[in-house]
Amino acid sequence: MKQFWKLLCLILGLTAGFIPAAQAQRIIVAADGSGAFRTIQEAINSLPTQAAQPRTIFIKNGTYREKVFVDGKSNLILEGESEKGVVLTNAQARDAWYCNPESHANDWGVATLNMRNSPDVTLEKLTVINSYGFDATSEVTIDCPTASGGKKSISKTGHQMALRTMAGTIRLIARHCTFRALGGDTVSPWDVEAGLYYFADCTMEGGVDFYCPRGWAYAENCRFICHNMEAAIWHDGSGSKDEKSVLKNCTFEGDDNFKLGRYHRESQFYLIGCKFPKNMADADIYHAKSGPGTPLWGRRVYYYNCHRKGGDYAWHKDNVDKAESTPNPRQITANWTFGGRWNVDKKAAAVAAPAPVVLTKDSVAERMLVFQRSVGGWPKAVNGQKVSYEHPLTAAEKASTRKDAGKDDATIDNNATTREIRYLLAAAQRTGNTAYRSAAENGIRYLLKMQYPNGGFPQYYPDHSLYRHQITYNDNAMIRSLLVLRDLVEQKGDFTLVDRALVPQAKLAVERGVDCILKTQYVQNGKLTAWCAQHDEKTLQPAKARAFELASLSGDETVEIVKFLMGVDNPTPEVRKAIDSAVAWLNAVKMPNQAVKDIADPKQPTGRDRVIVAEAGSTLWARFYDLESNKPIYVGRNSEKKNTLAEIENERRAGYLYVGTWPEKLLTKDYPAWQQKWEKGSSKL
Numbered sequence: 001m002k003q004f005w006k007l008l009c010l011i012l013g014l015t016a017g018f019i020p021a022a023q024a025q026r027i028i029v030a031a032d033g034s035g036a037f038r039t040i041q042e043a044i045n046s047l048p049t050q051a052a053q054p055r056t057i058f059i060k061n062g063t064y065r066e067k068v069f070v071d072g073k074s075n076l077i078l079e080g081e082s083e084k085g086v087v088l089t090n091a092q093a094r095d096a097w098y099c100n101p102e103s104h105a106n107d108w109g110v111a112t113l114n115m116r117n118s119p120d121v122t123l124e125k126l127t128v129i130n131s132y133g134f135d136a137t138s139e140v141t142i143d144c145p146t147a148s149g150g151k152k153s154i155s156k157t158g159h160q161m162a163l164r165t166m167a168g169t170i171r172l173i174a175r176h177c178t179f180r181a182l183g184g185d186t187v188s189p190w191d192v193e194a195g196l197y198y199f200a201d202c203t204m205e206g207g208v209d210f211y212c213p214r215g216w217a218y219a220e221n222c223r224f225i226c227h228n229m230e231a232a233i234w235h236d237g238s239g240s241k242d243e244k245s246v247l248k249n250c251t252f253e254g255d256d257n258f259k260l261g262r263y264h265r266e267s268q269f270y271l272i273g274c275k276f277p278k279n280m281a282d283a284d285i286y287h288a289k290s291g292p293g294t295p296l297w298g299r300r301v302y303y304y305n306c307h308r309k310g311g312d313y314a315w316h317k318d319n320v321d322k323a324e325s326t327p328n329p330r331q332i333t334a335n336w337t338f339g340g341r342w343n344v345d346k347k348a349a350a351v352a353a354p355a356p357v358v359l360t361k362d363s364v365a366e367r368m369l370v371f372q373r374s375v376g377g378w379p380k381a382v383n384g385q386k387v388s389y390e391h392p393l394t395a396a397e398k399a400s401t402r403k404d405a406g407k408d409d410a411t412i413d414n415n416a417t418t419r420e421i422r423y424l425l426a427a428a429q430r431t432g433n434t435a436y437r438s439a440a441e442n443g444i445r446y447l448l449k450m451q452y453p454n455g456g457f458p459q460y461y462p463d464h465s466l467y468r469h470q471i472t473y474n475d476n477a478m479i480r481s482l483l484v485l486r487d488l489v490e491q492k493g494d495f496t497l498v499d500r501a502l503v504p505q506a507k508l509a510v511e512r513g514v515d516c517i518l519k520t521q522y523v524q525n526g527k528l529t530a531w532c533a534q535h536d537e538k539t540l541q542p543a544k545a546r547a548f549e550l551a552s553l554s555g556d557e558t559v560e561i562v563k564f565l566m567g568v569d570n571p572t573p574e575v576r577k578a579i580d581s582a583v584a585w586l587n588a589v590k591m592p593n594q595a596v597k598d599i600a601d602p603k604q605p606t607g608r609d610r611v612i613v614a615e616a617g618s619t620l621w622a623r624f625y626d627l628e629s630n631k632p633i634y635v636g637r638n639s640e641k642k643n644t645l646a647e648i649e650n651e652r653r654a655g656y657l658y659v660g661t662w663p664e665k666l667l668t669k670d671y672p673a674w675q676q677k678w679e680k681g682s683s684k685l
Helices: 002-012 040-045 334-338 346-351 363-371 395-406 418-431 434-450 474-489 493-497 502-520 557-566 573-589 650-655 664-681
Strands: 025-029 055-059 062-065 068-071 076-080 086-090 113-116 121-124 127-130 140-143 151-154 163-165 172-175 178-180 187-189 196-200 203-206 216-220 223-226 245-248 251-254 261-263 269-272 301-304 591-600 608-622
Touching: 025 040, 040 055, 040 068, 216 334, 363 395, 363 418, 363 434, 418 434, 418 474, 418 493, 434 474, 434 502, 474 493, 474 502, 474 557, 502 557, 502 573, 557 573, 557 664, 573 608, 573 664, 608 650
Parallel strands: 025 055, 055 076, 062 086, 068 113, 076 121, 086 127, 113 163, 121 172, 127 178, 163 187, 172 196, 178 203, 196 216, 203 223, 216 245, 223 251, 245 269, 269 301
Antiparallel strands: 140 151, 591 608
């Protein structure tokens, strides 16, 4: 039966990306195998990204133990057979998730139901549970490579998300749904720039801030159950002064003395016709002390016709007339809440998602616009803090950041500028927002402007202090810049959006870049070898950067340089010789039967250590090799060369990668494939 359904889906074009325009699609999921798919994720994956008509995934009653990702799917309905009968459950503590180095403290994947870049999604008659807190018997300590000391304590009441939506998931509808967790942030729809969220007849349960929307949110006839003394509801409206969280005809219950709510940033609450329990604390919605300061738009918490069982508290008396817009309480509806950005009513929400609307804003892209410098590039850090686009900015932070636009801290280090260019072009393609395309084009102009006439790229521009003026291969800065320009020349993907007038300039820049790469390849005793992390922009010779980064050959950066050269179409004999020589050098300097291990060591200042051990079949390369002897060198902050990793200080040893396996894939897969492609013209060494 399962094969039949899959064949039917294939015939209908579901897996081939074809959606008949005249009819909406409906796929059945059943845990017992009676539908087209057994899991919700399989059904989601079978659908193309977009469609003119809503696509419905109908989920039969059953328990689905899976973590679900809705990524880049628009106009989608997840409809359960019954709210209590369809249970989607997974156990995930947010703190534990952050211990995974690959997550990079990013919330993508932290929840039971995860969504991003998926506008116009409707959730109907589902129970979504993050069961970590319910399952855990007590606090536990786990191995955590990202934490100080390599260990971390995980609380059963820490943050646990059942629903987490990231940037681009707007116009979200949830009706007759239950969202449960014991910890905080149970329901986290987070797009502070453009988020539009509608909840009706839902139950939400959790710990601190368990209902915490960012942007515009409307909840009607919902039940809130709180298991924390700090706060039940929360709102971040820092993206626009008009953003608000409206709760109408909702009921609250929870553990004794739970507080109603709080906010850390700009926010605006409207509670209309809500019912409070007798055991709730006598505490108004408050500004948390850990917030970034007094909100620029002031305290905006409004009530109308809210009552508490056992007698009203003074703080929730009617005050909606004090709101700046002074709305008539009867006019406080979903459509009023969204302020013309989205028209949704009960009837429309009950049957289907609204017709697709062009997505005009992307939260991450909006923050990138704020940080872009006047010269066109982006900084990697501001006031010593790494720039992150995952977290919302307060109105004050936006204002102060925009004032810094004239700073000379734009750079290509640590993926800055190239990361923003690529993201903004993808956001422009997805949203149709021309501001993102313009910002990306200015970023490309920045790359063209910073390039030296000899083809090299400095680490920073226009700041050329310290070692920032050197040609910088370090952390692949120059190569990432050249890859952006080459993708523009070749009109790959989203680069078709870019002003065509930039293409000839980019083509010339790439050619100069290749020429610079060939000229900076280090010649040792008359033989081509590899590249240094930095080269002098005038002499093109290897150069020193930080105290522990001496002029030396790189077993790391050389890899990406070679891969870039292998991407040159119809390579010249000079390019082929450069590639073959570098590969030969990497093979000559490898350290066979060795591996690097991170270990816990309480005796060390960092609480951990990094050691090189013997391990059959494993191969390492050093980050730095002596320019003349090709021997690995290990250098601490005193700039003294050492022969072993163990000889340098623990802070550098445990905090900087002096050895790795960077060339492995290049040597075993990429280079042989390149050789086969160009073998007829391969150079003779």
